[in-house]
Amino acid sequence: MDSNDTGSLIYLIILGLMVCSWFFTQNRQSMNKSLQQVALWGFIFLGAIAAYGLWDDISQTVSPQQSVFAEQGKIVVPRSPDGHYYIAAEVNGAPLQFVLDTGATEIVLTRNDAAAVGLSPDSLNFTRRAMTANGEVRTAPVRLDTVQLGPATDRDVTAVVNDGEMSRSLLGMTYLQRWGKIEISGGELTLTR
Structure with a gap:
């Protein structure tokens, strides 16, 4: 990982933390529901990443x-x-x-x-x-x-x-x-x- 990649990663982490903190301050009253939604979107995001990473294996199985x-x-x-x-x-x-x-x-x-x-x-x-x-x-x-x-x-x-x-x-x-x-x-x- 070179310095550009490291800088981009730090920028994305800070941006993500800012978005998360804004989200939680806006939804303090219904924190339980907000956490459920965050967890759901997190699973969707992880599922998309896993599907992308495994696409070659999946496509070879479906259409050899x-x-x-x-x-x-x-x-x-x-x-x-x-x-x-x-x-x-x-x-x-x-x-x-x-x-x-x-x-x-x-x-x-x-x-x-x-x-x-x-x-x-x-x-x-x-x-x-x-x-x-x-x-x-x-x-x-x-x-x-x-x-x-x-x-x-x-x-x-x-x-x-x-x-x-x-x-x-x-x-x-x-x-x-x-x-x-x-x-x-x-x-x-x-x-x-």
């Missing part, structure tokens, strides 16, 4: 983020509070959020994500059928120019566009098999190439 270790060729994805593993990737240069789904055979794009990566869902030929948890849906086979996940870039990747209702695109097994090692341990998914 994946870590990329490019030099080691691996990605570590924490399990989200809903139990899924959400993986951020770039498809044809567009950022997408996937759900890792070992029950899905291929990469499955929603209609919105297909449009975001440069495909036109209305012009696709939905000739295939797939069984999902929501029943049978129509799918259209497509080829993705690039799929970049962390340090790895794959070209000419097969995928399908789902014509049914889906909240997120799925990262299925045909893509995951391109990784040499898939490990789930301690609430984290690790992909290594």
Whole structure:
């Protein structure tokens, strides 16, 4: 702490004491109620300071983020509070959020994500059928120019566009098999190439 910080701290302490003494002299008649209010505001202030100090830990718990270790060729994805593993990737240069789904055979794009990566869902030929948890849906086979996940870039990747209702695109097994090692341990998914 340098001399400027010390001077600022002394100034703030004196200012705080002056405000407190003014407050108590104005409220001598109802001191009990005043002390309760001061205690309440003190707890609110301390709570705000604690929340600010712990914000990084809180935000990581609420919305965990994946870590990329490019030099080691691996990605570590924490399990989200809903139990899924959400993986951020770039498809044809567009950022997408996937759900890792070992029950899905291929990469499955929603209609919105297909449009975001440069495909036109209305012009696709939905000739295939797939069984999902929501029943049978129509799918259209497509080829993705690039799929970049962390340090790895794959070209000419097969995928399908789902014509049914889906909240997120799925990262299925045909893509995951391109990784040499898939490990789930301690609430984290690790992909290594």
